[in-house]
Every structure is written in structure tokens, then in C-alpha cells.
Amino acid sequence: MASIKVLDERRNYIVIENAEAILFAAAQFIEIAKNAILDRGYFIVALSGGSTPKAIFQELLNHKNALDWSRVLLFWGDERAVPPTSSESNYKMAMDAAFRELILPENVFRMFAEKDIEAESLKYEALIKETCLVFDLNMLGMGDDGHTVSLFPYSTALDIKGRLVVPNWVEFNKTWRMTLTYEGIHRSRRIIFYVFGENKAREIATVLKGPFNFHKYPSQAVGTKKNPALWLLDKSAASFL
Numbered sequence: 001m002a003s004i005k006v007l008d009e010r011r012n013y014i015v016i017e018n019a020e021a022i023l024f025a026a027a028q029f030i031e032i033a034k035n036a037i038l039d040r041g042y043f044i045v046a047l048s049g050g051s052t053p054k055a056i057f058q059e060l061l062n063h064k065n066a067l068d069w070s071r072v073l074l075f076w077g078d079e080r081a082v083p084p085t086s087s088e089s090n091y092k093m094a095m096d097a098a099f100r101e102l103i104l105p106e107n108v109f110r111m112f113a114e115k116d117i118e119a120e121s122l123k124y125e126a127l128i129k130e131t132c133l134v135f136d137l138n139m140l141g142m143g144d145d146g147h148t149v150s151l152f153p154y155s156t157a158l159d160i161k162g163r164l165v166v167p168n169w170v171e172f173n174k175t176w177r178m179t180l181t182y183e184g185i186h187r188s189r190r191i192i193f194y195v196f197g198e199n200k201a202r203e204i205a206t207v208l209k210g211p212f213n214f215h216k217y218p219s220q221a222v223g224t225k226k227n228p229a230l231w232l233l234d235k236s237a238a239s240f241l
Helices: 018-040 051-063 090-102 117-131 182-186 198-209
Strands: 005-008 011-016 043-047 072-076 078-080 137-140 165-170 175-180 191-195 229-234
Touching: 011 018, 018 043, 018 051, 018 137, 018 229, 051 090, 051 191, 072 090, 078 090, 117 165, 117 175, 175 182, 198 229
Parallel strands: 011 229, 043 072, 043 137, 137 191, 191 229
Antiparallel strands: 005 011, 078 175, 165 175
């Protein structure tokens, strides 16, 4: 059984066999959800976009009977400025992958990022405060450039204080995104990165072992002394650690 290793005071990591990584992540999701429902009567999760989360969501369909899904509430960590029918929508990806079959419609809280993004960011922040205050689980990925959610290198949102959700301009593709800030991410009982595959192995080594520069590698700044982030890696992703 793989064990959690301490990286530093803000970050831990665990390395899973390649073939078992998706199964492990889904089982961990179910366990965290069960404990949250037992303790508080519900489980609130902030979802990530990307291919690895999609595979985890699809695996959750094999656990329909493992959880009282009526007590699961879905939020999102970020969203593109596209309608919910777009193939680029993180909401659409998650719903198509699994959650349309699992979650009650009234328990789905998508980000409305396709118009009036500043006003909608404020509304989503208010919704988080009114509905949950704290996420039970915040699911994160990491892009090839070290970004997480829509906190991109050298973008304005990296330095915003006092907000949970903001619009963020992404220069490389000239578009707006809605995203949790670091403060929004850190309002979570569990913060877990899911990074699988050898294509990100060098970036993982840089982000986890290299000099701290969160403006260049935004995912480096996730995690606090009180609530360290857990990096869940498969052996391929961890091959340069």
C-alpha cells in the first residue's frame, strides 16, 4: 500500500501504481464523501476540468450504490467563458462523464462564466459563502505550464486578496476564465491534486522540488501549514521526483 510522504510544511504526496491510480482516486473520493455525509449530512466538492478528472468521474459510475448521491453537492473550481453546451465547458464535461446520472439537478452549482463574468464571479462567491463556507474536497489538476484551476502564470488573479472567486484574463488564448482564488481553494477540508502520466513528469519535479516561484508556477502556492495539499501521482508522473 502506498503511503503519504511529506514534501514540505504545505505539501504532501503519494505515488500510486499507474494501473491503480484512477481506481485509487475514485475510492478515495467515495471515502471522503462518506465521512463528510456521516459527520455533516452532506458532501460538497469543487470539481476540476481535464482528462484525469474526467477518468475519475467516469470511474465513479461504477460506485452508484456506494454512496447516497442525493447528499452530494457539486461546485466547480473554474470555468471557461463558454455556454454549458460547449465542448470546452468544464461543467458539461463533468455532467456528461458521470454526474448527470448521479446528482440531483438542485445539487449542481455551475459557474456562469459565459457573460457578465465579473458580476457572476461575485454571485458565485456569495453562493459559496451561503451554501457551504468550506468545501469538503477540492479536486485540482495541473497544466503543463504549472497552472491550476484558472490561476495561470503571471495572471492578475494570483495576487488578489479578499476574494474567493474572480474573473481572470488568460493572455495566451486571449480569453476570460472564472476561477477560485488561492483563498477560495484553501477554504477546503481536503485539497488534492491529481496528476497522472509521464507527459507531466518534468513539470511535477519542477513544481514540487524546484525553487518557489508561484507567479511562474501557480500550483506551487496551493496548500497551507494548517491544511497541506496532497499531490496524488502515478508512478509515471512521479518519475523525476
